[in-house]
Amino acid sequence: MNRRNFVAAAAKTVAAAGMAALLAGTALAADTIKLGAVAPKTGPLAGGSTVTHWPSIQLWVKQTNDKGGLTLKDGQKKIELIEYDDKTDPGEHIKAVQRAITQDEVDFLIAPYGTGFNVAVAPIYAKYGYPQIAVTSISDLVGELTERYPGLFFTLGDTTSFVNGVKDILVKMRDEGTIGNKIAMVNVADAFGIELADVARPIFTEAGFDIVYDKSYPLGTPDLSPVVKGAKAANPDAFVAWSYPPDTFAITEQAAIEDLDVKAFYTAVATAFPAYGGKFGSKINGVLGAGGVNPDTPAIAEYRKAHKEITGQEADYWASANTYASMQILGQAIEAVGSTDREAVTQYLKENEFDTIMGPIVFDEQISNRFWTVGQWQDGVFRGVASSNIDGAVPVIAKPGWE
Amino acid sequence: MDIIISGLLLGGTYALMAMGLNLQYGVARIMNLANGEMLVLGALAAFTFYVSIQLSPLLTMFIVAPAAFLLNWLIYRFLLRPLVRRAKNQGQLEVDSILATFGMSFALVGIMVSIQGGYFTYSFLADPFSILGTTVALNRLIAFIMAVIIGLALYLWLHRSRPGMAVRAVAVSSDASKLVGINVVRVSALAFALGGAITAVGGTLISTFITLDASIGVIFTMKALIIVIMGGVGDIRGAIIAAAILGLVETAVASLIDPGLTLAAAYLIFLLVLLFRPQGLFGRRAT
Numbered sequence: 001m002n003r004r005n006f007v008a009a010a011a012k013t014v015a016a017a018g019m020a021a022l023l024a025g026t027a028l029a030a031d032t033i034k035l036g037a038v039a040p041k042t043g044p045l046a047g048g049s050t051v052t053h054w055p056s057i058q059l060w061v062k063q064t065n066d067k068g069g070l071t072l073k074d075g076q077k078k079i080e081l082i083e084y085d086d087k088t089d090p091g092e093h094i095k096a097v098q099r100a101i102t103q104d105e106v107d108f109l110i111a112p113y114g115t116g117f118n119v120a121v122a123p124i125y126a127k128y129g130y131p132q133i134a135v136t137s138i139s140d141l142v143g144e145l146t147e148r149y150p151g152l153f154f155t156l157g158d159t160t161s162f163v164n165g166v167k168d169i170l171v172k173m174r175d176e177g178t179i180g181n182k183i184a185m186v187n188v189a190d191a192f193g194i195e196l197a198d199v200a201r202p203i204f205t206e207a208g209f210d211i212v213y214d215k216s217y218p219l220g221t222p223d224l225s226p227v228v229k230g231a232k233a234a235n236p237d238a239f240v241a242w243s244y245p246p247d248t249f250a251i252t253e254q255a256a257i258e259d260l261d262v263k264a265f266y267t268a269v270a271t272a273f274p275a276y277g278g279k280f281g282s283k284i285n286g287v288l289g290a291g292g293v294n295p296d297t298p299a300i301a302e303y304r305k306a307h308k309e310i311t312g313q314e315a316d317y318w319a320s321a322n323t324y325a326s327m328q329i330l331g332q333a334i335e336a337v338g339s340t341d342r343e344a345v346t347q348y349l350k351e352n353e354f355d356t357i358m359g360p361i362v363f364d365e366q367i368s369n370r371f372w373t374v375g376q377w378q379d380g381v382f383r384g385v386a387s388s389n390i391d392g393a394v395p396v397i398a399k400p401g402w403e
Numbered sequence: 404m405d406i407i408i409s410g411l412l413l414g415g416t417y418a419l420m421a422m423g424l425n426l427q428y429g430v431a432r433i434m435n436l437a438n439g440e441m442l443v444l445g446a447l448a449a450f451t452f453y454v455s456i457q458l459s460p461l462l463t464m465f466i467v468a469p470a471a472f473l474l475n476w477l478i479y480r481f482l483l484r485p486l487v488r489r490a491k492n493q494g495q496l497e498v499d500s501i502l503a504t505f506g507m508s509f510a511l512v513g514i515m516v517s518i519q520g521g522y523f524t525y526s527f528l529a530d531p532f533s534i535l536g537t538t539v540a541l542n543r544l545i546a547f548i549m550a551v552i553i554g555l556a557l558y559l560w561l562h563r564s565r566p567g568m569a570v571r572a573v574a575v576s577s578d579a580s581k582l583v584g585i586n587v588v589r590v591s592a593l594a595f596a597l598g599g600a601i602t603a604v605g606g607t608l609i610s611t612f613i614t615l616d617a618s619i620g621v622i623f624t625m626k627a628l629i630i631v632i633m634g635g636v637g638d639i640r641g642a643i644i645a646a647a648i649l650g651l652v653e654t655a656v657a658s659l660i661d662p663g664l665t666l667a668a669a670y671l672i673f674l675l676v677l678l679f680r681p682q683g684l685f686g687r688r689a690t
Contacts, residue, residue: 042512043618044618046520046616046617046618047520050520050521215661215662216662217663218666220619221657221662221665222416222417222613222626223412223413223650223654223657225409225539226409226654226662229405229658230657230662245522246522246615249522249614250613253612257529257530257538257539257540258531275521275522275524276524278524278525279524281526313521
C-alpha cells in the first residue's frame with residue numbers, strides 16, 4: 001500500500017467512525033437537551049474566556065447532569081453540551097453558530113464571550129429565535145440593542161454605570177480625605193478601552209476631578225514603562241487604567257517597580273482574576289479593579305468551592321459568578337416552561353424572577369440591574385466595594401503602597 | 404537617559420525574538436511562521452516549572468535550550484527536509500515553508516492550549532533596579548544581559564569558528580557551499596535547530612516580564628519578521644541593531660510624543676528601510 005492509498009483508507013475509516021458517532025448522537029437526541037456554546041479557546045480572548053467563561057458553563061452542565069438533568073413536562077433530560085472554538089474570530093464565530101443551529105440543531109445557545117461577539121451574533125440569534133443571555137458584554141448601547149433584538153438580555157451592566165462605580169469610589173475616597181483631585185488615566189486603544197475612556201472623561205471632570213495624564217497605548221504593547229513613568233511624572237492622587245488582561249498585569253508590575261505611590265490604583269479587566277492575586281501576592285493589597293464579588297454569601301462560597309473542585313481552577317472574582325448565574329437563569333426558564341419551546345422560554349425570561357447564586361435576578365426591559373462594578377483586593381480576596389443593587393459591599397481602603 | 408536605557412532594554416527583548424528567526428531564515432531558508440509559537444513554548448516551560456516546582460526561569464533556560472534544539476532539529480529533519488528536497492528554487496521553498504510552518508503554528512497552539520489555556524503569569528525578579536538614576540525592572544535587565552550574551556556568543560561563533568564559517572557560507576550561497584565540500588543539509592539543520600533554541604530561550608526570558616498565553620505567538624512572529632527584514636536577512640548584527648533601533652524609537656515616541664503612536668512609529672521606520680534599503684541594514688543586494 002503506497003502512501004496515498006494509505007491516507008485515503010485512513011480517511012475513509014475516520015469518516016465511517018464519524019458517521020457512526022453521528023448516528024449514535026441522533027438516536028440519543030430525543031432524550032437530551034442540546035446546548036451550543038461558541039467562544040474562544042484560542043486567539044487573543046482565549047486567556048480570559050478560559051478563566052471566566054468556559055469553566056462556569058462546564059460546571060453548571062456537570063452539576064445539572066449529576067442530579068439527572070432538567071425536569072421537563074415529558075420527564076428529566078440531561079444536557080448535551082456542544083462546544084466550538086471561534087478562535088476569537090467573528091467570521092469563525094458566526095460560522096460555528098450557524099453550524100450549531102442548522103446542523104447540530106441545538107435547542108439553546110450560550111451567549112458568547114466578549115462585547116463585540118455578543119453584538120455581532122445578536123442578529124443571528126434573533127433570526128432563528130434563540131434567546132441570548134449576554135454576560136461578558138458591557139456597552140452603552142444596551143438599550144438600543146434590546147429594543148432591536150427581543151431575545152437579547154444583558155446581565156453585567158453598561159459602560160456608564162461601570163464608570164460611575166469608579167467615580168463614586170473615587171469621590172468617596174476624596175470626601176474621606178484619602179486622595180486629592182488629580183487623576184492619571186490611561187486606556188488600551190481598542191473598542192473597550194476607548195469607549196470607557198470616552199465615557200470617563202466627562203464623568204470625572206463633572207465630579208470635580210482634574211485629569212492630569214490621559215494617554216492611550218496599543219493593545220499588546222511590550223513595554224508599558226514609558227506610560228507608567230509618564231503617569232508618575234504627572235504626580236497624580238489616583239491612577240485609573242481602562243486595561244485588558246495582558247496589559248493589566250504589565251501596568252501593575254511596572255507601577256510596583258516605579259513605585260507609583262497613589263492611594264487609589266485601578267486597573268480594569270483581569271484584576272479580578274485569581275492569577276492576578278497569585279502573581280502579585282501582598283503587593284496588590286488595596287488595588288481596585290473591574291468587577292467584584294461578595295465571597296461571604298453561602299451561595300457564592302459554595303459555588304467557588306465547587307468551581308475549584310470540579311474544574312480544577314478558581315473562579316474569578318467577577319463575571320465567573322455572572323456566567324454561572326446566566327446558566328441558572330436559562331435552566332430555570334426551560335424547566336418552568338417544561339419544554340424546549342424557545343419562544344416561550346424567551347417570554348418567561350422577560351416576565352419572571354430567577355433565583356441565582358448572585359441573589360434574585362429580574363430583567364427590566366431585558367436588562368438586569370444587579371451587578372458589581374468595582375472590587376478591591378483586600379487581604380488576598382477581591383471583594384466588591386461598589387455595586388448596582390447588590391448588598392455586601394465592603395468599605396474601600398486606601399492603597400498602602402507596593403509591599 | 405531614561406529613554407536610552409528603557410529603549411535599549413526593549414531592544415534586547417526584540418533581539419531575543421528575532422535572532423533565532425534570522426538564523427532560520429537566513430541560513431536554512433525557512434520562513435518560519437511558527438517562530439512565535441516556539442517562543443511561547445519556551446515561556447510555557449518557564450511558567451510550568453515555576454508554578455509547579457518553583458524552578459527559576461534562569462535554570463529552566465538550560466532545560467529549554469537543548470529540548471528546543473532537539474525539537475527543532477526533528478522538525479527540520481522530518482517536516483521541512485522533504486520540502487527543501489522538492490523545491491526547485493528558493494522562491495518555491497519559501498512559499499512551501501510558509502505554508503508548512505503556518506500549519507505547524509496551529510498545531511503548536513492547540514498543544515499549548517491543552518496544557519494551559521489561561522495566562523502564563525507569574526512574578527520573577529519584578530524588583531526595581533537603578534542604573535544611572537533610571538529605575539528599571541530587574542527581570543528586563545536580566546533578559547537584556549542574556550540577549551547581549553547570546554548575541555555576542557552567536558556573533559563570535561559565526562565569525563571565529565569553522566562551523567560558524569560554514570553557516571555563513573550557506574547563508575551566502577548554498578550551491579557554492581556544496582562545491583567547497585560543506586554538508587549543506589547538516590549545516591541547515593544545525594542553523595534551524597539553533598535558531599529554534601535561541602527563540603525558545605528568548606521566550607523563557609520574556610515570560611518573566613510579559614504575560615503570554617498560548618495564542619499570542621503570532622504577535623511575536625510579526626515583530627521578529629519586521630526586525631529580520633529591517634536588519635537584513637542572514638546577518639546577526641543586522642537583527643541586533645534593528646532590534647535596538649526599534650526599541651529606542653518606540654520608547655522615545657511613547658515618552659516624548661504619545662504611547663498611542665509606538666506602533667505607527669515602528670511601521671514608519673520599517674517602511675523607510677524598505678524604501679531606501681530594501682535589502683535591510685546589513686543585507687547584501689540580491690544578485
